Amino acid sequence: MSSVRVLVGTKKGAFILTSDEQREQWEVSGPHFAGWEMYHLKGSPVDPNRIYASQTSSWFGQVIQRSDDGGKTWATPDGAKVPEALDPPGSGNSNRFLYEGEVGTHQFYDGTQHPWEFKRVWHLEPSLTERDTVFAGVEDAALFKSTDAGATWRELPGLRAAKGALWQPGAGGMCLHTILLHPSNPERITVAISAAGAFRTDDGGTTWKPINRGLKSAYEIPDPTADVGHCVHRIAMHPSRPDVLFMQKHWDVMRSDNAGDMWYDIGDGLPTDFGFPIEVHAHEPETIYVVPIKSDSEHFPPDGKLRVYRSRTGGNEWEALTSGLPQENCFVNVLRDAMAVDSLDSCGIYFGTTGGQVYCSADSGDSWKPIVRDLPAVLSVEVQTLP
Amino acid sequence: MIRVVLPHHLRNLAGVSDEVQVTVASPATISAVLDALETSYPALRGTVRDHGTLKRRAFIRFFACQEDLSHAPPNAPLPDLVVCGAEPLMIIGAMAGG
Numbered sequence: 001m002s003s004v005r006v007l008v009g010t011k012k013g014a015f016i017l018t019s020d021e022q023r024e025q026w027e028v029s030g031p032h033f034a035g036w037e038m039y040h041l042k043g044s045p046v047d048p049n050r051i052y053a054s055q056t057s058s059w060f061g062q063v064i065q066r067s068d069d070g071g072k073t074w075a076t077p078d079g080a081k082v083p084e085a086l087d088p089p090g091s092g093n094s095n096r097f098l099y100e101g102e103v104g105t106h107q108f109y110d111g112t113q114h115p116w117e118f119k120r121v122w123h124l125e126p127s128l129t130e131r132d133t134v135f136a137g138v139e140d141a142a143l144f145k146s147t148d149a150g151a152t153w154r155e156l157p158g159l160r161a162a163k164g165a166l167w168q169p170g171a172g173g174m175c176l177h178t179i180l181l182h183p184s185n186p187e188r189i190t191v192a193i194s195a196a197g198a199f200r201t202d203d204g205g206t207t208w209k210p211i212n213r214g215l216k217s218a219y220e221i222p223d224p225t226a227d228v229g230h231c232v233h234r235i236a237m238h239p240s241r242p243d244v245l246f247m248q249k250h251w252d253v254m255r256s257d258n259a260g261d262m263w264y265d266i267g268d269g270l271p272t273d274f275g276f277p278i279e280v281h282a283h284e285p286e287t288i289y290v291v292p293i294k295s296d297s298e299h300f301p302p303d304g305k306l307r308v309y310r311s312r313t314g315g316n317e318w319e320a321l322t323s324g325l326p327q328e329n330c331f332v333n334v335l336r337d338a339m340a341v342d343s344l345d346s347c348g349i350y351f352g353t354t355g356g357q358v359y360c361s362a363d364s365g366d367s368w369k370p371i372v373r374d375l376p377a378v379l380s381v382e383v384q385t386l387p
Numbered sequence: 388m389i390r391v392v393l394p395h396h397l398r399n400l401a402g403v404s405d406e407v408q409v410t411v412a413s414p415a416t417i418s419a420v421l422d423a424l425e426t427s428y429p430a431l432r433g434t435v436r437d438h439g440t441l442k443r444r445a446f447i448r449f450f451a452c453q454e455d456l457s458h459a460p461p462n463a464p465l466p467d468l469v470v471c472g473a474e475p476l477m478i479i480g481a482m483a484g485g
Contacts, residue, residue, distance in 0.1 A: 035395075035396060036396065057396065058446055059394075059396070059446040059447065059480040059481065060396060060397060060400075060434040060435075060444065060447075061433050061434050061437075061444060062433065063400065063433075063434065076429075078429065079400075079429045079430030079431075079432070080429065080430070081402060081428055081429075081430075082426065082429060091429040092429025092430065092433075093429075093432070093438075095432070095433045095434075095438070096432070096438045097438075098438065098439050
């Protein structure tokens with residue numbers, strides 16, 4: 001019998017929720033790393049028992065954790081105690097994220113130039129094919145790669161060469177939060193950065209280009225159609241159609257049918273086109289989900305009603321999904337990495353809120369139930385479908 | 388042998404339940420103690436001071452003998468009572484937040 005494992009990162013620790021394919025009864029494990037901000041956890045598609053976690057703190061900085069037994073035990077990939085206080089080369093480097101070459105500057109909130117400073121890892125994306133390869137999207141925005149299961153990291157500096165001096169932080173920081181690996185072409189990677197935009201490499205990460213044509217940010221940057229500077233909140237892709245991308249931007253829900261070369265608006269019919277996450281149904285590549293949020297200053301659902309919106313037509317026709325979700329006095333947010341889908345026959349949709357609820361729909365969004373109600377604020381949700 | 392008190396989260400990260408002890412050559416300094424600490428417990432690298440610059444992280448403080456040593460030069464000698472093991476060097480997470 002298949003099962004699902006939901007990896008939840010919160011402001012004060014990580015939680016692992018497991019269930020069989022009915023998704024009715026849940027076992028809750030955690031908090032793991034209690035007291036730490038767990039920005040993201042994600043399992044390897046090659047070895048599902050290998051899970052990476054980004055553990056971070058304003059006090060103690062960044063730590064990378066890895067489990068090789070499905071989250072039962074964890075260790076820093078290169079941080080084991082040295083019995084004789086020897087100093088093996090490279091030890092203790094699994095949280096060493098150093099920018100390559102001259103650090104350079106980017107645009108700061110006030111428009112001045114500001115040096116790049118590493119702050120934290122927002123997103124970990126394990127390779128689709130290589131067990132020991134994993135990518136990390138970090139703040140200040142850059143992409144790092146490890147080929148030794150997280151023990152050491154190297155920046156792919158060509159990304160910051162794509163007009164990095166013009167990038168600027170969004171309200172949450174200048175974070176690289178989306179990493180999409182092409183399912184059959186390992187040379188193609190698409191990333192998204194707040195507030196810089198979307199970027200694509202077609203040579204394995206050596207060179208990158210902005211892919212922001214069609215985006216409009218009228219009240220956010222001086223040139224609303226500039227090459228870079230757009231506040232992309234999230235991009236989603238269905239593996240069967242990797243050239244079709246769906247984007248939740250600061251304002252606007254967008255779609256591209258040519259791998260990001262051109263975007264067009266698909267937000268007609270939504271109560272507001274501001275929001276953070278966007279996801280694609282596991283078996284229906286034209287079925288997408290967003291959670292409309294009132295505005296960029298009012299980070300809660302319109303009218304106090306928590307509604308997931310689903311389009312079965314790839315955009316522009318949306319239906320509100322409300323069954324089981326609070327429809328009054330609800331003022332939580334759903335953050336950009338806090339929505340995921342499983343791949344069971346009846347596709348499951350999951351999302352977590354800043355109020356500490358993790359909701360599951362086992363029927364493609366028609367009805368919802370909370371798995372847990374009272375966790376710390378949820379930063380990220382990932383789902384593993386296990387055989 | 389110099390005694391070092393770690394904050395709760397760093398004790399968990401290092402896998403220790405109590406204060407730790409490190410040996411450093413004379414003259415004992417905060418920099419030398421951190422070198423020894425990170426050598427014995429590599430998981431602590433980057434958590435007390437920055438990987439690249441070796442600067443103390445902003446929300447980390449160093450106390451010993453009821454004095455704040457956070458802003459002392461990293462290569463300043465530690466107090467004698469710390470060097471002889473009578474008092475610990477305390478690595479503290481700053482009081483920030485409620």
